[in-house]
Amino acid sequence: MEFLSLKTPLQDLAAALRARNWRLATAESCTGGLIAAACTSLAGSSDWFERGFVTYSNEAKTELLGVPPALIAAHGAVSEEVARAMVQGALQHAPVQLAVAVTGIAGPGGAVPGKPVGTVWLAWGTAAQVQAERLQLDGDRGAVRSATVAAALRRLNEAARTEAAA
Numbered sequence: 001m002e003f004l005s006l007k008t009p010l011q012d013l014a015a016a017l018r019a020r021n022w023r024l025a026t027a028e029s030c031t032g033g034l035i036a037a038a039c040t041s042l043a044g045s046s047d048w049f050e051r052g053f054v055t056y057s058n059e060a061k062t063e064l065l066g067v068p069p070a071l072i073a074a075h076g077a078v079s080e081e082v083a084r085a086m087v088q089g090a091l092q093h094a095p096v097q098l099a100v101a102v103t104g105i106a107g108p109g110g111a112v113p114g115k116p117v118g119t120v121w122l123a124w125g126t127a128a129q130v131q132a133e134r135l136q137l138d139g140d141r142g143a144v145r146s147a148t149v150a151a152a153l154r155r156l157n158e159a160a161r162t163e164a165a166a
Contacts, residue, residue, distance in 0.1 A: 009153040010042045016160035017048035017098070024156070025094040026052040027065055027086040027101035029077065030120060034149050035100060050096045055086065061103075065089025078103050078115050080132045083123035087130045098159060100124040100152050104135070106144040120148050124155045131155070 017024060026035045036052030039045050053064050058077055061067040067085040075081040086101030104120030111117045118139070123132040133155070137147045 006038050006150065006153060007042070009150070009157055010038060013039075013153060013157050013160060014042060014045065014048055016157065020097070020160070022097040022160070023048055023050040023095065025050050025090040025096040025099045026152075027090040027099060028052060028054055029056055029061070029086075029102060030104040030106045031102050031145050031148050031152075032056060034145055035102070035152050038149055038153065050094050053086075053090060053093070061086060061089075065093060076112070076115070078105055078119055078121060080121050080123070080134065083121035083132050084130050087123045087125050091125075091127055098124070098126055098156065100156055102148050102152060104144070104148065106141045106148075108141060118144050120144065120151075122148065122151055122155060124152070124159050126159070131159075 028035055033052055033054045039049045055061040055064050058072050062069050065086050066089045071081055071085055083101050083103050087099045090099035101123045105111055105115055105117050107117035118137040120135040122135055123130055125131055135151055137144045
């Protein structure tokens with residue numbers, strides 16, 4: 001994946017996190033580490049990027065982030081509840097002030113009733129507040145994953161600027 005188109009949002013995010021002396025963690029399922037890869041494509045990212053959790057399986061979500069298996073069973077891995085729990089797990093398992101999580105169905109398979117291909121839950125936040133948003137993205141697997149990375153960076157930038165202004 002080419003990250004050149006994300007250079008400005010990444011630079012903005014880096015500046016906002018540096019201004020607060022904050023660090024970021026990612027918790028990724030459907031993107032398989034692409035958000036972390038985008039962040040670390042920027043020189044100097046070690047100043048603000050702490051780590052990424054690639055939690056593609058339900059077991060990984062539980063083992064690495066502490067997402068309760070009962071939560072996954074009740075709502076499905078692709079749900080607001082699981083995305084929020086992934087953020088909370090990243091915040092608890094890494095020395096960071098900001099985290100982002102994504103879980104979704106990139107396709108071409110995996111759709112279930114009510115969750116077609118392109119359904120992605122994005123969550124982001126701090127220890128004080130976690131927000132979530134359902135995305136319904138078009139395109140093939142690569143397009144869904146790319147759009148998810150771009151959306152995550154937008155939300156992280158908003159959160160870093162909002163928190164920085166608070």
